[in-house]
Amino acid sequence: xxxxxxxxxxxxxxxxxxxxxxxxxxxxxxxxxxxxxxxxxxxxxxxxxxxxxxxxxxxxxxxxxxxxxxxxxxxxxxxxxxxxxxxxxxxxxxxxxxxxxxxxxxxxxxxxxxxxxxxxxxxxxxxxxxxxxxxxxxxxxxxxxxxxxxxxxxxxxxxxxxxxxxxxxxxxxxxxxxxxxxxxxxxxxxxxxxxxxxxxxxxxxxxxxxxxxxxxxxxxxxxxxxxxxxxxxxxxxxxxxxxxxxxxxxxxxxxxxxxxxxxxxxxxxxxxxxxxxxxxxxxxxxxxxxxxxxxxxxxxxxxxxxxxxxxxxxxxxxxxxxxxxxxxxxxxxxxxxxxxxxxxxxxxxxxxxxxxxxxxxxxxxxxxxxxxxxxxxxxxxxxxxxxxxxxxxxxxxxxxxxxxxxxxxxxxxxxxxxxxxxxxxxxxxxxxxxxxxxxxxxxxxxxxxxxxxxxxxxxxxxxxxxxxxxxxxxxxxxxxxxxxxxxxxxxxxxxxxxxxxxxxxxxxxxxxxxxxxxxxxxxxxxxxxxxxx
Numbered sequence: 294x295x296x297x298x299x300x301x302x303x304x305x306x307x308x309x310x311x312x313x314x315x316x317x318x319x320x321x322x323x324x325x326x327x328x329x330x331x332x333x334x335x336x337x338x339x340x341x342x343x344x345x346x347x348x349x350x351x352x353x354x355x356x357x358x359x360x361x362x363x364x365x366x367x368x369x370x371x372x373x374x375x376x377x378x379x380x381x382x383x384x385x386x387x388x389x390x391x392x393x394x395x396x397x398x399x400x401x402x403x404x405x406x407x408x409x410x411x412x413x414x415x416x417x418x419x420x421x422x423x424x425x426x427x428x429x430x431x432x433x434x435x436x437x438x439x440x441x442x443x444x445x446x447x448x449x450x451x452x453x454x455x456x457x458x459x460x461x462x463x464x465x466x467x468x469x470x471x472x473x474x475x476x477x478x479x480x481x482x483x484x485x486x487x488x489x490x491x492x493x494x495x496x497x498x499x500x501x502x503x504x505x506x507x508x509x510x511x512x513x514x515x516x517x518x519x520x521x522x523x524x525x526x527x528x529x530x531x532x533x534x535x536x537x538x539x540x541x542x543x544x545x546x547x548x549x550x551x552x553x554x555x556x557x558x559x560x561x562x563x564x565x566x567x568x569x570x571x572x573x574x575x576x577x578x579x580x581x582x583x584x585x586x587x588x589x590x591x592x593x594x595x596x597x598x599x600x601x602x603x604x605x606x607x608x609x610x611x612x613x614x615x616x617x618x619x620x621x622x623x624x625x626x627x628x629x630x631x632x633x634x635x636x637x638x639x640x641x642x643x644x645x646x647x648x649x650x651x652x653x654x655x656x657x658x659x660x661x662x663x664x665x666x667x668x669x670x671x672x673x674x675x676x677x678x679x680x681x682x683x684x685x686x687x688x689x690x691x692x693x694x695x696x697x698x699x700x701x702x703x704x705x706x707x708x709x710x711x712x713x714x715x716x717x718x719x720x721x722x723x724x725x726x727x728x729x730x731x732x733x734x735x736x737x738x739x740x741x742x743x744x745x746x747x748x749x750x751x752x753x754x755x756x757x758x759x760x761x762x763x764x765x766x767x768x769x770x771x772x773x774x775x776x777x778x779x780x781x782x783x784x785x786x787x788x789x790x791x792x793x794x795x796x797x798x799x800x801x802x803x804x805x806x807x808x809x810x811x812x813x814x815x816x817x818x819x820x821x822x823x824x825x826x
Contacts, residue, residue, distance in 0.1 A: 296598040298341035301326035301348045308587035315595035333357045341594050352378040363597050365590040376608055386607040387593050390681045392586035393577035398450035400576045401495050401525040404549030407570045408521050435459045440491030443498030444469045452479050463487050467641045473690025488515040499675050500527035510535040519546040525576045528552040537562045551576050607678045620657055626723050626731035627661045629745050630710045631668025633721055637817045640714035644692040652706030654697035736790055741781040746794040749819040756782045756789040771803040
């Protein structure tokens with residue numbers, strides 16, 4: 294029986310034909326994605342679901358998807374898919390990460406011009422029969438400084454276009470190396486310096502815990518008077534109320550906004566404000582981009598449903614059927630090691646070395662490396678996957694090296710990840726036991742044997758009496774239950790570490806209390822997806 298796919302959003306009819314040509318039955322129902330009840334009623338009939346942004350793939354919908362094997366998102370953002378729920382049910386989630394990069398970058402540049410010259414307001418005035426030539430006094434782009442926050446694929450395209458317009462470009466991105474910045478023609482700066490120097494600021498970063506509300510009253514206060522702000526990335530990067538206040542005061546001279554905290558945005562405090570250009574999430578809305586992502590998602594889903602090939606998967610490694618049983622546990626291990634380091638490292642990473650020891654050296658190390666890099670980058674770039682992670686690392690100029698060697702210790706095989714920043718070197722090693730579950734076997738050169746938990750707290754301190762009691766008393770006094778813990782030290786009186794296993798995410802106020810304690814060098818909350826991939 295041929296696999297069956299539902300297209301529940303408006304995709305190109307060419308994509309529908311690709312499904313048919315590849316031997317996949319397809320139902321094209323572009324309106325059903327907006328009807329939650331109808332979609333839940335019929336989803337059980339399908340092996341695949343092809344969507345854009347209108348369809349919301351919730352945990353409830355996934356529970357009703359009895360036969361669903363793959364969800365394909367035509368575009369990069371997967372905010373509308375409950376990925377943990379899909380992972381738990383074994384459903385692959387794919388996206389098309391690079392199909393609309395140029396289109397989104399061009400829209401950001403277009404908004405920058407529109408705001409600089411007040412084009413929409415001047416257009417409306419002229420259509421109304423007015424001739425208000427002196428009312429719309431704009432500013433030139435040439436010679437101005439553009440601050441790019443997020444210098445990945447889209448941000449780097451915006452930067453090169455701006456340089457072509459004779460702008461000076463300063464960029465902030467924790468993963469951008471000096472060599473890659475030089476290659477692009479970007480002056481790499483810290484965020485506060487970008488705020489202080491930029492005449493225009495454009496956002497090209499995903500929405501994560503670290504980037505949410507990155508533009509707020511405090512950051513706006515650091516900016517030049519008369520700055521102009523562009524956001525074609527994600528709603529939630531800007532505190533809209535703070536932007537409104539800054540526009541009213543004149544601190545911000547104009548803004549171009551394509552994305553909003555709540556979408557569809559049928560009403561918003563920014564609407565109707567002078568020199569604010571608002572568009573309805575048009576970043577990827579060109580015929581070329583929509584055609585590209587639609588064709589890509591149809592090809593990817595067909596290849597998986599017919600051949601079992603996996604590409605651009607958010608929650609599953611690209612592994613062929615023959616090697617999957619042996620490799621899959623170590624792919625999960627690699628991702629966990631990367632996620633550990635990614636969550637505890639705040640400085641820009643300059644070098645990454647991955648050591649494959651013993652049996653791991655003969656595995657598909659490309660998949661293992663991709664999984665490691667995806668885990669490493671995901672705390673900063675939430676929608677990274679195993680296909681896009683190596684590209685992102687290369688784009689940011691991070692030096693990557695892989696080392697394979699014969700068995701050198703007591704373990705049949707293990708993986709060791711070492712990253713270098715300008716100020717420090719950090720390493721972690723792990724292996725999989727017979728149960729297939731990942732284990733930490735070395736952190737900071739300190740040997741231990743620790744399982745991976747969903748919610749953890751990692752602390753470092755000088756080895757001294759009373760640290761265990763200190764951690765326990767602070768947690769206990771604040772109602773934080775410690776389910777388990779592992780300790781390690783390099784020598785008596787030397788460096789020591791602790792891993793605490795928690796039932797829930799570690800509270801921020803308690804974290805601040807720990808960090809303020811002089812006996813604790815550092816305290817980092819960790820979260821791992823123990824069910825996925």
